Amino acid sequence: MKNVLKLLSLLVVISALWIGLLQASIIPQSHTWLLHIYFIVSLGCYGLLMVGVGLMRFPTCPQEALLLQQDIAEAKDFLKQKGDDVGSD
Amino acid sequence: MDAAKNKYSIIVPTYNERLNIALIVYLIFKHLPDEDFEIIVVDDGSPDGTQEIVKQLQKLYGEDRILLRPRAKKLGLGTAYIHGLKHASGNFVVIMDADLSHHPKYLPSFIQKQLETGASIVTGTRYVTGGGVHGWNLMRKLTSRGANVLAQTLLWPGVSDLTGSFRLYKKSVLEDVISSCVSKGYVFQMEMIVRASRKGCHIEEVPITFVDRVFGSSKLGGSEIVEYLKGLVYLMITT
Numbered sequence: 001m002k003n004v005l006k007l008l009s010l011l012v013v014i015s016a017l018w019i020g021l022l023q024a025s026i027i028p029q030s031h032t033w034l035l036h037i038y039f040i041v042s043l044g045c046y047g048l049l050m051v052g053v054g055l056m057r058f059p060t061c062p063q064e065a066l067l068l069q070q071d072i073a074e075a076k077d078f079l080k081q082k083g084d085d086v087g088s089d
Numbered sequence: 090m091d092a093a094k095n096k097y098s099i100i101v102p103t104y105n106e107r108l109n110i111a112l113i114v115y116l117i118f119k120h121l122p123d124e125d126f127e128i129i130v131v132d133d134g135s136p137d138g139t140q141e142i143v144k145q146l147q148k149l150y151g152e153d154r155i156l157l158r159p160r161a162k163k164l165g166l167g168t169a170y171i172h173g174l175k176h177a178s179g180n181f182v183v184i185m186d187a188d189l190s191h192h193p194k195y196l197p198s199f200i201q202k203q204l205e206t207g208a209s210i211v212t213g214t215r216y217v218t219g220g221g222v223h224g225w226n227l228m229r230k231l232t233s234r235g236a237n238v239l240a241q242t243l244l245w246p247g248v249s250d251l252t253g254s255f256r257l258y259k260k261s262v263l264e265d266v267i268s269s270c271v272s273k274g275y276v277f278q279m280e281m282i283v284r285a286s287r288k289g290c291h292i293e294e295v296p297i298t299f300v301d302r303v304f305g306s307s308k309l310g311g312s313e314i315v316e317y318l319k320g321l322v323y324l325m326i327t328t
Contacts, residue, residue, distance in 0.1 A: 003244055004325045047238060054216075054234040061221035061298040068189065068300050075115040082149055 097126040097200065098177035098260070099185065102169035106187040107137045114146050114155065116193040124200065129176055131169045132159040166254075167277050171267060174260070182258045190299050191255040198295045199257040209290040211257040212282060213297035214250035220296030236317060240279070243325050247286045248294060251279045255297055262290055276320030283328050 018039075022032055099117065103110055114128060130143050143157045158176050160169070170184060183199065185191040191213070199211045215222050216237065225233070240251050252275045258266075262285065272280045286292060 002326060003328055006245075007243065007325070047242075050238045051231070051235050054238065055227075055231055058230050058234065059216065059218060059221035061223050061300075064192075064221070064298040064300050065223045068192065071116060071192075071194075072112055072189070075112040078115055079111055 095125065095181060095200075096179035097121075097124055097181045097183055097196075097257075098129055098173075098179035099126055099183040099196075100129045100131060100170055100173035100177065101185060101187045102166060102173070103130055103132045103135060103139050103187045104163060105135045105137045105139060107135070107139045107142050109187050109189050110139055111142055111146060112189060113187055113193060114150065117196065118150065120193045120196055125179075127154055127156055127177075127179065129156045129158055129173045131173045132157065133163040133169070134159065134161050165273055167267070167270060167273065170263075174264060174267070177260060180260050182260050182263050183256070184258070185255050188302065190301055192298065192300070195255070195295065195297045202293050202295050203257055206293050207291065208293040209259045209262040210282070210285055210292045212248055212250065212292060212294055213253050213255035214248065214294045215253060215297060215299045216249045217294070217296050220250075220298055222299045222301065224301035232314070240321060243321055244283055244328070246279075246283050248282055248292060250294070251282060253297075253299075254278045256282075266290075272320060272323070274316070276316065276323075279320060280324060280328075283324050287328050 022035070101110070101113065110130060117126070117128060130139075132139050132143065140157060140159055143155065147155045147157065156176055158172060160172060174182065181200075181203070183196065185193075195213060199213070202208065202211045214220055222230070222233075237249075237251065240246065244251075254275070266281055266285045266288070269284055270277060270280045282292070
């Protein structure tokens with residue numbers, strides 16, 4: 001099944017559950033639209049939270065740049081010995 | 090599978106990588122002393138003399154270890170892989186970038202992971218502990234993270250790094266997946282891994298570090314973002 005269909009069917013199931021919950025709830029009719037707003041806003045906040053947490057925990061590797069420079073120097077030396085002129089960066 | 094009989098074809102598409110290709114070849118030989126492999130350089134008619142350097146490397150390392158299979162001009166990454174595949178004699182194929190953002194020192198961990206798990210695809214991920222990125226500013230990291238969250242939500246891909254292009258494939262699996270992919274650029278990389286995931290391929294990940302030395306010359310502008318979003322929608326609908 002294409003992913004868009006999977007997502008849509010998930011949406012349908014969630015909507016059905018949502019409507020079921022609303023009908024069983026005690027909140028007066030006039031305020032249900034507020035509930036929808038809260039739900040969507042909290043979804044948005046959750047998304048932003050995921051992005052924010054991921055950003056904070058973004059793995060970095062500054063030591064790798066140094067190691068790479070060493071590797072490059074080693075490689076250039078070897079190739080120069082063998083007579084390969086690879087020029088400069 | 091008898092480990093002694095595996096051969097790894099490493100496809101490296103190049104364009105103006107006169108210096109980097111020599112460095113990468115040296116590093117591959119350094120880190121794979123015990124493996125049977127070949128390096129297939131698919132050069133798209135580089136004007137900077139990349140092919141001359143490759144020919145010198147062939148004299149140094151042997152024409153059976155370094156294959157130069159050039160094309161007349163820049164024809165795109167997907168077709169470069171297909172072109173390289175035609176000349177690959179190994180039963181495994183590694184794809185990697187030529188600009189040293191992918192370090193050959195991770196090749197043994199790809200191979201090891203595949204032997205341990207029997208996976209059809211081993212993909213490098215920059216986004217887990219043990220992996221990482223260097224050379225990205227805050228904005229770039231933010232875009233990357235946002236793009237990743239969006240892609241995870243919409244596509245459920247089963248891998249943590251969708252746009253990475255440092256991967257090991259079983260040759261038959263790569264041939265099968267690549268024939269059904271039509272996108273270009275990094276969306277192509279996404280399409281490959283998502284299609285493979287949908288087909289039920291056994292995919293494993295290994296952490297890799299990514300040192301971006303060209304950042305600054307490859308801007309992530311509005312048009313890239315639009316392309317990415319279009320790619321996401323396309324993949325959502327067709328996979």
